[in-house]
Amino acid sequence: MLHIKIPTRREVIEKAKAEGKKIAAVYPIHYPRELFRAFNIQPIEVWGPPKTDTKKANAHLQSYICSVVQSGLAFYLEGGINVADIIVVPHSCDSLQGLGSIYKDFIKPKQELITIYLPREKNRENVEFLSKELKRIYKQLAEFTHFEPDREKLLEEIKKEEEIDVLVAKFYKSRENLPLSSREFYTILRAREYLPVELFKNILNYALLHSSSGKLKKTGIVISGLLPEPMEILDVIDEMDGFVALDDMACCMRRVYGEGSADDPFERMAERIVNSTPDPTKGSSVDERADFLKSLIDISGAKGVVFYNVKFCEPEYFYHPLLKDKLNESGIKSIVIETDINEPISQQTITRIKAFIEMLKEESRWA
Amino acid sequence: MGLKENIKYLFSYKLIGESLIKLNTKKSYKNFKPPKNWRTDILAPPLKTGVFTKEIITRHYLEGRYVNGVKPVAWVTSGAPIEILKALGFYILYPENHGALCGARKVALEISEEAEKRGYSIDICSYARTDIGSTLSKKTPVGRLPKPDLLLCCTNICQTVLYWYRVLAEYYKVPLIVIDTPFVYDEAREHDIEYVKKQLEASIEVSERVAGKSLSFSKLKEVVRLSKMAAELWLEIMNANKNKPAPISVFDQFIHMAPIVEKRGDSETVDFYSKMLDEINDRIKNGIGAVKNERKRVLWDNLPIWYKLKFLSEFLAENGVSVVASTYTNAWGELAPMMDIERPIESMARTYIYPILNRGTGHKLKTMETMVKEFELDGAILHSDRSCKPYSVGQMDQRIKLLNELGVAALLLEADHSDPRAFADEQVISRLKAFVEMMD
Ligand code: SF4
Ligand code: SF4
Numbered sequence: 001m002l003h004i005k006i007p008t009r010r011e012v013i014e015k016a017k018a019e020g021k022k023i024a025a026v027y028p029i030h031y032p033r034e035l036f037r038a039f040n041i042q043p044i045e046v047w048g049p050p051k052t053d054t055k056k057a058n059a060h061l062q063s064y065i066c067s068v069v070q071s072g073l074a075f076y077l078e079g080g081i082n083v084a085d086i087i088v089v090p091h092s093c094d095s096l097q098g099l100g101s102i103y104k105d106f107i108k109p110k111q112e113l114i115t116i117y118l119p120r121e122k123n124r125e126n127v128e129f130l131s132k133e134l135k136r137i138y139k140q141l142a143e144f145t146h147f148e149p150d151r152e153k154l155l156e157e158i159k160k161e162e163e164i165d166v167l168v169a170k171f172y173k174s175r176e177n178l179p180l181s182s183r184e185f186y187t188i189l190r191a192r193e194y195l196p197v198e199l200f201k202n203i204l205n206y207a208l209l210h211s212s213s214g215k216l217k218k219t220g221i222v223i224s225g226l227l228p229e230p231m232e233i234l235d236v237i238d239e240m241d242g243f244v245a246l247d248d249m250a251c252c253m254r255r256v257y258g259e260g261s262a263d264d265p266f267e268r269m270a271e272r273i274v275n276s277t278p279d280p281t282k283g284s285s286v287d288e289r290a291d292f293l294k295s296l297i298d299i300s301g302a303k304g305v306v307f308y309n310v311k312f313c314e315p316e317y318f319y320h321p322l323l324k325d326k327l328n329e330s331g332i333k334s335i336v337i338e339t340d341i342n343e344p345i346s347q348q349t350i351t352r353i354k355a356f357i358e359m360l361k362e363e364s365r366w367a
Numbered sequence: 368m369g370l371k372e373n374i375k376y377l378f379s380y381k382l383i384g385e386s387l388i389k390l391n392t393k394k395s396y397k398n399f400k401p402p403k404n405w406r407t408d409i410l411a412p413p414l415k416t417g418v419f420t421k422e423i424i425t426r427h428y429l430e431g432r433y434v435n436g437v438k439p440v441a442w443v444t445s446g447a448p449i450e451i452l453k454a455l456g457f458y459i460l461y462p463e464n465h466g467a468l469c470g471a472r473k474v475a476l477e478i479s480e481e482a483e484k485r486g487y488s489i490d491i492c493s494y495a496r497t498d499i500g501s502t503l504s505k506k507t508p509v510g511r512l513p514k515p516d517l518l519l520c521c522t523n524i525c526q527t528v529l530y531w532y533r534v535l536a537e538y539y540k541v542p543l544i545v546i547d548t549p550f551v552y553d554e555a556r557e558h559d560i561e562y563v564k565k566q567l568e569a570s571i572e573v574s575e576r577v578a579g580k581s582l583s584f585s586k587l588k589e590v591v592r593l594s595k596m597a598a599e600l601w602l603e604i605m606n607a608n609k610n611k612p613a614p615i616s617v618f619d620q621f622i623h624m625a626p627i628v629e630k631r632g633d634s635e636t637v638d639f640y641s642k643m644l645d646e647i648n649d650r651i652k653n654g655i656g657a658v659k660n661e662r663k664r665v666l667w668d669n670l671p672i673w674y675k676l677k678f679l680s681e682f683l684a685e686n687g688v689s690v691v692a693s694t695y696t697n698a699w700g701e702l703a704p705m706m707d708i709e710r711p712i713e714s715m716a717r718t719y720i721y722p723i724l725n726r727g728t729g730h731k732l733k734t735m736e737t738m739v740k741e742f743e744l745d746g747a748i749l750h751s752d753r754s755c756k757p758y759s760v761g762q763m764d765q766r767i768k769l770l771n772e773l774g775v776a777a778l779l780l781e782a783d784h785s786d787p788r789a790f791a792d793e794q795v796i797s798r799l800k801a802f803v804e805m806m807d
Binding site: 059060061062064065091093094095097098099100101102104105106115117119120121125129132133136280281283284285286287311312314315317318319320321322324336 | 485486487488490491492495522525526527529530531533534536537545547549550552556558559561562565566569727728729732751753756757759760761762763764768781
């Protein structure tokens, strides 16, 4: 257990406002943080938030839309996003596409609305397309802020994010050597969703100072899905003497981007996103995803995979049966757990996770 | 191409199957009469040219049984740019149309359950579940579906197809072409069109490789010409419903749209729709309405509820309600003017980025508002289709706007296009009754 004081979203927003920064409320998943930072805009991501009363969203969204979008909209309707100057909706899935469209055509928020279209496969043409898309967004931001950061400023912010990505990778690598519960580990990691770069870097560096040579003697799990909410799932895993060794989650690992190679800032930002790890919302192939999960297991020595799926999330649903088969063929056990980020984790889910970890422990004993 | 397959194809399909089907059509056309259980008291008889719809689709699926090894086979999404494949001689199968057929024949549930048993969630699109279920179990009401040699997935209808086709690519181990079409919140930007165009160009090489021949641009132009002609005729058929009474209902359109989806780019599709248009014009001349006592005219938004077409059509007709316009059937006609025969690839890039499902919720509202005015409508039924999120998100706001700003009755009807488990009979009846009352 480390005693790290992480500022809250509210504190970060107040400080940013006091410093004259603008705030961008950003919906999931991929976007270039560096582009916004170059405009002196503080991105604050809106992943739900969980445990929101979604009644207000019911006037706009049917009940078969996932809880991430439901609470994301309810949060706006309750005034939770009032402090923001900009709303960003990346095109991650049909439901977020719908949310962006409802904002634009019906809700018409006072904030500047920015949508981002993200291409799918990893190739040159897609980098080219995305860099044009980012130039378009640059223009929109320049008009809105009356400010035009130059190439150097953009590259400076890109470099900072690239450094953070390297640091995050190191943080993951040290997972077993850190005296952190799974909840603490992910609370630190997910602070990137709203912290300024420097602050987040300091926190990671501080945590890494406590890395020791002693390894956690627990059963490692890889968790896959959109986000680890409700976070109680992490406590359940820890209670069973397990821990999350690595993840394949949209809010975390899937957004640890590699270094770009282009000198042009837009191309470089595009490269980073286009070449990111396999991701169902990008329609990655089943094999790519299975290989990625297997590599996470190999690197971390984890014993199994928990697919933690938000109910009604189609991008994730389609892959589960085939991924489970492919993992199974490699002797890796997995389980699919369904969740609603606004509901407490059910007793049945707790029992299933416990039984799963128990089974993994049992198998390792005999291995 | 295998000799054995060729002989089987020629014998079973060309020589026997096709001739028998054609003969049957001739007979049905000559001795045409409505089916026994047709409600002639409230509905006009079905279109006589409808016998050709049956023929075209029956022949299409029969050909599918024998086509592997004879022609290259592509499975494609419903809004996909098929012109290149057509010009290369592919046999084209639309899993969504097969899903619709399964829905209409009331076997979609049984087939979807095969996918659900394998772990596919009940919360994914029921077309996808039906298709995956059919892939896994080989169950289909059409005898047998041909195996694909190529998959073509275009995201201009939804993102769901992207994940669905990844699953198919895994089962069939064949190349997958993805044509990704940026969502159009307002207007498509030049870099969006360029992006689609480049993908179309890149798709030629893969398609040629699978087809084992080179694309002839004159053939492509011919396919685009036929595709455009058929879509224009389809648009005319739909616009004929501006007449009062409307000569055909949207329920008829749901049935007769199969060729415009499935056989776009064929000359017989053009012939078929021009015959159908003639029959419809005759109806107009003779004052025949699809609903005998047309008192109210309404719009249908979203996919059909395939397993309840008869029930809905009769229930509404009993109440003098004719469903005369639909955003769904309109989608296969409205883009026809954008196709440019002389610039096939460029115009395909522009056309295929603009289907209603790839455009914002405000655009759909505008389309509905235009329909309300042009078709002189009294109400709108918005099918809230739990399977189809891209079509359904936004309907709650659209409904309120139609109600408050245009003053037409608007109903949100919760169901699913193929999965009957999402259809609550009593609830639907009481909501429809209230809707009819609202219009009176
Ligand atoms: S949980 Fe799934 S469906 Fe919901 S916003 Fe995220 S990616 Fe889209
Ligand atoms: S989600 Fe909608 S558009 Fe996509 S395949 Fe299903 S029914 Fe068609």
